[in-house]
Amino acid sequence: MSAVDQQAPSGATARDVVEQASRRRTFAVISHPDAGKSTLTEALALHARVIGQAGAVHGKAGRRGTVSDWMDMEKARGISITSAALQFEYADAVVNLLDTPGHSDFSEDTYRVLTAVDAAVMLIDAAKGLEAQTMKLFAVCRHRGIPVITVVNKWDRPGKDALELMDEISERTGLTPTPLTWPVGIAGDFRGVLDRRDGSYRRFTRTAGGATIAPEETLSAEAAADREGEPWQQAVEEVELLGASGQDHEQSLFLDGVTTPVLFASAVSNFGVGALLDTLVGMAPAPTGVTTADGGTREVTDPFSAFVFKVQAGMDTAHRDRLAFIRICSGVFERGMVVTHARTGRPFATKYAQHVFGRERESIDTAYPGDVVGLVNAAALGVGDTLYAERPVTYPPLTTFAPEHFAVCRGRDTGKHKQFRRGIEQLDSEGVVQVLRSDRRGDGAPVLAVVGPMQFEVATHRMENEFGAAVDLDRLPYSIAMRTDEASAPVVATARNAEVLQRTNGEYVAVFGDKWGLRVFKEKHPDLLLESLVAAQL
Ligand code: G4P
DSSP: OOGGGOBOTTSOBHHHHHHHHHHEEEEEEEESTTSSHHHHHHHHHHHTTSSSSTTSSOOOTTSSOOSSOOSHHHHHHTOOOSOOEEEEEETTEEEEEEOOOOSGGGHHHHHHHHTTOSEEEEEEETTTBSOHHHHHHHHHHHHHTOOEEEEEEOTTSOOOOHHHHHHHHHHHHOOEEEESEEEESOTTSOOEEEETTTOOEEEOOOOGGGOSOOOOEEEOHHHHHHHHOHHHHHHHHHHHHHHHTTOOOOHHHHHTTSEEEEEEOBGGGTBTHHHHHHHHHHHSOOOOOEEOTTSOEEOTTSSOEEEEEEEEEOSBTTBOOEEEEEEEEESOEETTOEEEETTTTEEEEOOSEEEEETTEEEEOOEEOTTOEEEEETOTTOOTTOEEESSSOOOOOOOOOBOOOEEEEEEESOGGGHHHHHHHHHHHHHHTSSEEEEOTTTOTTSOEEEESSTHHHHHHHHHHHHTTSOOEEEEEOSOOEEEEEOTTTHHHHTTSTTEEEEEETTSOEEEEESOHHHHHHHHHHOTTSOOEEOBOTTO
């Protein structure tokens, strides 16, 4: 019997795992807020016929109910804070689409989701080009070596010149854009796209409100020239220019993060969405071996392993439960299997495993590398934890961003001491906020540290509504957090406008009022450990 025919305990052979993993495409759509991420997510799901009519996933004010926006706060603000995963089949592939919050205050959450994907789709608004959050997200993808497919959205509306947008991408991100399709008609006069792969013309047809899949008409180059005249001619000339400057797709350069394939779309009309799915299936990488904490590689055919990239509670008021989202790295996952929780060494039973997308849940029986599974009632699991079967493995801890805002948190009602503690512990293990403590302040007054102030709002909202412990936050005058250690801590604590706090895992964090104070102190004490944490911007 060859190695690939050997059976895992689940009955699946390594050959099955390789075959299933190679069908998987796990990605996230990332963008600056308002570029059309929710609209595109909805359109992708619609294309894969997960939902009958657009509007079932996306839920901005005035639209139909939503699957992905679950908190009152999200509804009120019309933003998506939480992340969920949507799985669907397309062609012969199994697509896992991970949702990310668009607002920069939740960039740490977005970063965690990006640890669980194999590719990213970067959505750009044709009129606005690269925006602040787009630039940060490009940097995160570069840092993590995630290949990026770029989609220029809203081409149905007046916007920038297509060639100028390509220059902007290459100058500001360092990635060479290699358009796969090219628009026929300027932004605002979207006729369709020239498909550079075969020279054909895909004509743009509007559907009423973009609620159904747009019928796509494909024409030959000759027919396109007859039909569109000048705009087609211009597209042909521009495509020649792209070819002359070497902006052609080459798979290895894309996978290495040197180039980014580009598509033009109108998500609201569902145009370009089919082309994006075809590109994902045809070009985005399937899951491969994952680097472990000790620098080794866990291959997809190794026994089951996964890591928690998100923990979330109270997603549904009907089920006040706690979900841990895992990304499977190797082997086969079968519901009911008992795995090991690497951090504690304890067994973890996976009786309730689900696919989760917002409020929609569905039991999951089997899953493969690349898939995302929601584990219900996973009170023991924290963000970054590893689960494995048979052969032990631990994945590297997820990066914590340097917080920039700090506040002391106190329960309003001292009688609710237990609820307060439970709530704080929960928010800490979910990574909603970072919880820092010091002997000076005691357990009853932890310091909450965040990257963006909106995280404070989520924390206070949840403490009151979910845990029944209303809290008051007193902002502290700090803006910088540095890593320090036990030996340095007593001296650092004497610095002006500074203090030393500790994370739940024992790590020491020194907080300072401003960078000048920090600089003066460092000059005076060059021997003390004061290291930068990962900046939110990277
Ligand atoms: P986000 O998740 O990235 O924040 O963006 P979202 O999908 O909510 O889209 C932001 C706005 O842009 C929405 O309009 C949406 O309809 C519009 N939009 C998205 N894609 C396209 C497109 O291809 N063409 C055009 N013209 N508009 C697009 P809104 O008025 O803010 O909301 P709504 O009332 O339409 O829901």
